[in-house]
Amino acid sequence: MALLRGKAWVFGDNIDTDLIYHGKYLPLTDPREMAKHAMEYVPGMEDFSKRVSPGDFVVAGRNFGSGSSREHAVLCLKYLGVAGVIAESISRIYYRNAINNGFLVLECPNISKKVKTGDELEVDPESGLIRNLSSGEELFAHPLSGLEREIMEKGGLIEHIRSLMEG
């Protein structure tokens, strides 16, 4: 997996699935439509989908993605072009949904305190090394496990299954 570079958008603790993607948009099935509502319920972030640029990172505190099993909460960020989520802890269903969709999620202690919105990050998904190019600081995220990386590298669980079916 290649090195990634992008700007950070920093959020607090307990960014739950209703803040990431509100329940009222659950009937949507087109991920490009979902993308328009990403982070809409985070106070002050109502227009996040217009402000974020492709390749940017969502950085958050603990318990990111807690709550619902809705995959929309992963797809909305992915289809917005967000490069990945780096949080102090990521709730388990969100974590699986992200891996299954080939969307990068990393857990990194203290990241929300060490990075400010607008900082430029360089992320190595393989090793978990995160360099804050704006402050010069280096941070270490927990790397993905073997199986998780395998699914990610295929582009998600569906692609993984496709290769199993063909193989």
Add this chain to the structure above:
Amino acid sequence: MEKIASSKLGREVKAGERVWLPLDLVVIRDFAGPNAILQFEEITKGRGKVFDPERIAITFDYQVPAKDEKVANNQKICREFAERQGIKHFFDVNAGIGQHVLLERGLVTPGSVIIGTDSHMNLLGAVESFSVGVGNTDVVAGFILGKLWFRIPQSVKMVFNGRLSYPVTSKDLALFFVSEMGGDGANYLSVEFYGEVIDSFSLADRITLSSMVTETSGKIGFMVPNDEVKAFLEERVGKSVEIIEADPDAEYLEIREYDVSGLEPLISCPHVPENVKKVRDLRGVKVDEVFIGSCTNGRYEDFKVAYDYLLRVGKGFNPRVRVIFTPSTKEVALRLLREGIASAFVEAGGVFTNPGCSLCTIGHHGILASGEVLLSTSNRNFQGKLGRGSYVYLSSPLTAIASAITGEITDPRDLL
């Protein structure tokens, strides 16, 4: 958990391993189900068959009956899929909350491995089923392969000794557990509950506690069935079931023991479930709406205890407050109707709805205006979940009914 996985795979499985486990049941709902079906049709080019139609279930509970055209269309996608694939475990808009329906229909046994598109799927840990909430992609994998990858969780043991005294309920214990654990305290973990309090818990009590494990990010919360629960399962499944006991030398990441005899009525305050306080410290907070129901507190026993309390106090609801009752399933609804409990709630000024998820999600009935306060027996109070600018508190059915009578947050001991 290691024991369930080991028995499924016929070899010793250790916590931390990533394994593919065979699935006993793959469950979709009117929420996320249509996404999974569309994905399945795409990948199999519209010609695919599910791995085993007997091991797929479809339940409608999210917005039932359909509240708009989009939802109606989504439900239609599920109905047609059930027809096409020959799926018999199909439960339409009249049946109720998925996990509860599956349990009542005898589709859940100890040691079974179940996935479903509901983050509270894991409440079935109350009968020792390893059931987890997943997204639609995992379901597609389940439809095709009949198995799914899991990271085998480490286990934490929670022991609750002592006795809960009326009007303290299993929900108060569940809120105590959430506050002790924190919102991510059980992330990737399996929780095993033991102790005198758990031994005495009914199935309804167990469901209340196991459903709140999700609010600590836990993967599953197990309770070893007592005789009553075992008898219920055997009656529903139609044959004897085998209980799973942890090995005496089972390894735990942590063991926590509590004497909970002195527990008081608790309440979770906006906007995270872990924000738990004593009900008496919030006395006087005005409520606009009260909700009794959900997969956490929607069993017959939850309504019965509220009904008995209402009779004992002998007053109706504060006319300023909207009080909404939603049974979890058709079976629960019928019993509440038959025993006059539903009509007593309506006579007292409440609204009695059809079974389903009701006020646990936005977009159907009971939504709040900005600035309004809801006291709910459900499991989540996320910011804006039920209406932008609204406030949601979580409590037991007894705190909820007492507060519905007075119109403000009320410790149920105060009216007795």
